[in-house]
Amino acid sequence: MIEVISEDRCTGCNICVNVCPTNVFAPAAGGIPVIARQDDCQTCFMCEVYCPDDALYVAPHATEITHVTAAELEERDLFGSYRRSIGWIRGGRPRPAPEIMQRLEHR
Amino acid sequence: MAFPPTAASSVPTASLELDADVLVIGGGPAGTWAAIAAAARGAKVVLADKGFCGSSGATAPSGTGVWYVPPDPARRAKAMNSRWDLGGRLADPAWMRRVLDRTYDNVNRLAEWGYPFSDDADGRSIRNGLDGPDYMRLMRKRTKAAGVKILDHSPALELLRDDGGAVAGAAGVRRQKADTWLVRANAVVIATGGCAFLSKALGCNVLTGDGLLFAAELGAELSGMEFSTAYAMALEGGSVTKTRFYDWATFTFEDGSPIPGAASKGGRSVIARVLQSRRVFAQLDKADAETEQAMRYAQPNFFLPLDRVGIDPFRQRFPVTLLLEGTVRGTGGLRIVDSTCATTVPGLYAAGDAATRELVCGAFTGGGSHNAAWAMSSGYWAGSAAGEHGRHLRGRNRTVLRAGGVGIADGPGRAIDAAALTRAVQDEVWPYDRNYLRSGERLTDSLGRLDGLWRGARMAQAASLDEAQRTREGVAMLATSRWMYRSALSRTESRGMHKREDFPEKDDSQLHYTTSGGLDEIWIGHERAPSPEVEVLAA
Incomplete structure (x- = not known):
């Protein structure tokens, strides 16, 4: 579930409020958005993908809360890690050679 | 604030009222293809999504194969035969052929629209797979460019009908504005997806069978609802239901001993039986280093939860579960009565996972490539036909009545919990x-x-x-x-x-x-x- 909105990273653009398909976030007057309906989070990671500031962290646990902190996530370099892995960053991501990608066709 | 406590069949009103030729309910692949196709026929189109068109549904957070087969007779025959027996011989070859044709054209159009397909070793574009985030971001962009008005965070609650029983639009709520919407339309495309019963399978919690209910309230029929037993594998406690890579897995009990007969393909029911009383562990020990490299590129989201909890799935065993995907990757849905994806209700069309996929998949999961092909094909056909139908009826002054029943029409009992x-x-x-x-x-x-x-x-x-x-x-x-x-x-x-x-x-x-x-x-x-x-x- 969504667990962390980094106060240091978030610029309050509210894109997450808009893109979350299950309406988990709510805008807050004069501040950054809040996680208003955490139970509704379906752990789809779309908010992370769309966050331009890599300020969100969705723990992979769909039903329990891990209480991870922003400081721990900074230390493990996890903010923005999914966006990097799908190539939604400048320059995209390198594709392995075609003969390596063919390995997936044989099973 | 109470929902207008009007009884069904009274004349509805809403905070936002719009008139259109076509209303598309649902903004996943089927809905966006339908909206674009309807607009291309000159129709005025509104698309309402429960969540956000572009991130909603099973496709956006995922990656999917696509049943994209070049029009070479031998390759087409092989493609059609590949799941024929698996599907219990219930697929319809005529529909399979036209889905292959339509998918080929639509995917090529995605390339024209700038979808970033990669090239193979011979420099040929590889078009049999789509990354969900890229695909659905592009589809939202194209839907808007086609002049379609998108209502995000606007779940439909019911269809509207005229006094002859034909569909006449839909009504719902705008959940971020705490008010209501209503679209009068002469044609409606149901593209609300399947039903996964809020299991938290990846992207599936917006897929609760809403469109099936609305359509049935107008008398629409369903087909193949017994083919609704899709369960997908995920890390225990997780949501990422990418099952393909478990083809490289060995399944074991907690003590490390192998589970006889367990496999992702052809042995998943063995796993289900074990999971009723014991935990099941997997390890992708049949994949070598190069396969691992290919896997990480092909489906980064498979590794996302594992990486975050610190599991190396190639070298460590990890507990798995099976999450219900119901009719999302089953094949049952609204019954289609002709090549335009019309339902039995005049003006009402069905597309994507809301429609039966027996026509292309028969009795076996439409998950992955077949569902993706069906979504873009049925969406295209339903949207095109709805566009023609809606424009044809333009200017008629029709009576518009509510068609919704249980839960929003007033009864004598207490409200539903x-x-x-x-x-x-x-x-x-x-x-x-x-x-x-x-x-x-x-x-x-x-x-x-x-x-x-x-x-x-x-x-x-x-x-x-x-x-x-x-x-x-x-x-x-x-x-x-x-x-x-x-x-x-x-x-x-x-x-x-x-x-x-x-x-x-x-x-x-x-x-x-x-x-x-x-x-x-x-x-x-x-x-x-x-x-x-x-x-x-x-x-």
């Missing part, structure tokens, strides 16, 4: 020994309780505006579960994904489509399947 109703339905459809591994006795047992829940729900007073969405989702899941189990009870054989412990064999006298419908009383019927021989397929 949506959370309790949802849990009660989940208790009947989530368990492996009720849905995955079926028996007549247990289906009948479940139906007794589900029918009781329906009798209670239909007496309820209308939900408040705040609770209307969840209430209707609960009612839709309840209705879906009853069509599923009634259909499953009537198919006294095992075929494709539908497995009956009391009828473990295939019975070719039941080579038919199971149709269903109705709400208070559910009816079951049969439609003949085309069932040609494999030789015909190869021709």
Whole structure:
């Protein structure tokens, strides 16, 4: 579930409020958005993908809360890690050679 | 704020009222293709999505294969035969051919629109797969560019009808504005996806069977609802249901000993049986370093939860579970009566996972490439036909009445407790020994309780505006579960994904489509399947 909105990273653009398909976030007057309906989070990671500031962290646990902190996530370099892995960053991501990608066709 | 406590069939009003030729409900692949196709026919189009068109649904957070096969007769025949037996020979070769044709054209159009396909070793563009985030971001962009008005965070609650019973639009709530919307339209495309019963399978929690309920309230029929037993593998406690890479896995008990017969393909029911009492562990030990590299590129989201909890799936065992995907990767849905994806209700069309996919997949999961091909093909056909139909009826002054019933029409009882109703339905459809591994006795047992829940729900007073969405989702899941189990009870054989412990064999006298419908009383019927021989397929 969504667990962390980094106060240091978030610029309050509210894109997450808009893109979350299950309406988990709510805008807050004069501040950054809040996680208003955490139970509704379906752990789809779309908010992370769309966050331009890599300020969100969705723990992979769909039903329990891990209480991870922003400081721990900074230390493990996890903010923005999914966006990097799908190539939604400048320059995209390198594709392995075609003969390596063919390995997936044989099973 | 109370939902307008008007009885069904009264003239509706809303905070936002729009007129259109076509309303598309649902903004996933099927809905966006439908909206673009309708706009291309000159129709004025509105698309309403429960969440956000671009991130909603099973495709956006995922990656998917696409049934993209160049028009070479040998390759097409091979593609059609590949799942023929798996699908219990219930697919329709004529539909398979036209889906292959349509998908080929649509995917090529994605390339023209700038979708970033990669090249193979010979420099040819590889077009048999799509990354969900990229695909759906592009589809939103193209939908807007086509002039379609998108209503995000606007769950539909019911269809509207005219006094002759034809569809006349839909109404719902704008949940971020705490008010209501209504679109009068001469044609409506149901593209609301399948029903996964809020299992948290990746991207599936917006898929609660809403469109099936709305359509059935207007008298639309369903088909193949017994093919609703899709369960996908995920890390225990997680949501990422990417099952493909488990083809490289060995499955073990907690003590490390292998589980006899367990496999992702052809041995998943063994895993389901074990999971009823014990944990199951997987390790992708059949993949070498280069395969790992290819996997990480092909489906980064498979590794996301594992990386975050610090598991190396190639070198460590990790616990897995099976999450219900219901009709999302099953094949049942609204019955389609002609090549335009029309339902039995005038003006009402169905596309994507909301429609039956038996025509292309038969009785076996449409997950992955076939569903993706079906979504873009059926969306295109439904949208094109809805565009023509809607424009043709433009300017007619039609009476517009509400068609929604249970949960939003007023009854004498207390309002539905949506959370309790949802849990009660989940208790009947989530368990492996009720849905995955079926028996007549247990289906009948479940139906007794589900029918009781329906009798209670239909007496309820209308939900408040705040609770209307969840209430209707609960009612839709309840209705879906009853069509599923009634259909499953009537198919006294095992075929494709539908497995009956009391009828473990295939019975070719039941080579038919199971149709269903109705709400208070559910009816079951049969439609003949085309069932040609494999030789015909190869021709």
